Amino acid sequence: MYELDCAGIIPGCQRVIRAESQAEVVRRAVVQAKQLGVDRISPMMLDSFRTKTHELLN
Template identity: 60%
Template sequence: MREEKRMYELDCAGVIPGCARVIRADTESEVFSRAVMQARRMGYDRLPAAMLDRFRENMTEVSERSIQAAG
């Protein structure tokens, strides 16, 4: 039996104003890095500490199977 792959995701809605993207990656640090890049693309040169905290708070661990079922 194959072990189910785990991933991490962050739904940017409500975290980065105006963003509707869901960021997924294999590690929490990669999701965090991508979220920072997304915020910069959306005009945030300096990210408030509260936004960085929300990145961490709103990141969730998901299974690959649940992602495929939703997509």
């Protein structure tokens, strides 16, 4: 399981996104950003999604 706290990355987002893969977390983050009015997902924002996604260890 992977997790991303999108606060500080996506303006106005207070959500923690969780999914089974890092790719799915990034996909959900992109959808969340668009829902919050971000028109263009920059390469820098995508990099932030990837680097701030953490694997949850059991």
